[in-house]
Amino acid sequence: TTEIASLLAQHGLGVSTAISIGGDPITGSSFASLLPLFEADPETEAVVTFSEPGGAMEAEMVETIQKQGTGLRIVSFIAGNFMAEMPGVRFGHAGALVQRDEDSAAAKASMLRAAGVHVADALADIPALLRG
Known part of the structure; x- marks a missing residue:
């Protein structure tokens, strides 16, 4: 959060x-x-998310975007592309675990892009993606 x-x-x-x-x-x-709280805030023009492999939060966000739409520019960075090479191994502070293909960083990035989210390949790409 502080690095971004x-x-x-x-x-x-x-x-x-x-x-x-x-x-x-x-x-x-x-x-x-x-996301709906940021949608309602007139001062918010964009949202940046930081994700890791494992979990379903990104899929839930995509479902919300598909159901309700969004007027915000959303940029996501997903750490841990290397984890696809080591299925079943826990990594990071949260103990992220890739149990299924859809839990991988690559699968999450693909799903987010399909929903119109701009996915940064590196943290340094975030500012340019926010500016469009």
């Missing part, structure tokens, strides 16, 4: 709200539940 906020500040982009929603074992909220 710092990156945006370095590129002259502001942050209205920064939320760390937790990892798979313990989540505080979800992208899907927060």
Whole structure:
């Protein structure tokens, strides 16, 4: 969260709200539940999400986008592309686990792109994707 906020500040982009929603074992909220709040905020023009392999939060966000649409530019970065080479192994602070192909970073990126989300291949790509 802080690394992305710092990156945006370095590129002259502001942050209205920064939320760390937790990892798979313990989540505080979800992208899907927060997206309508950002939609309703006239000061919010875009949303950046940071994801890891494992879990279903991205699929839930895609479902929300498909049902309700979005007027926001959404940019996502998904860490952990290397994990596809090591199925069944836990990684990271959240203990992310790729159990199925759809849990992989590549599958999540593909699903998000199909829903109109701009997926950054590297953190450094986020500012340019936000600007369009």
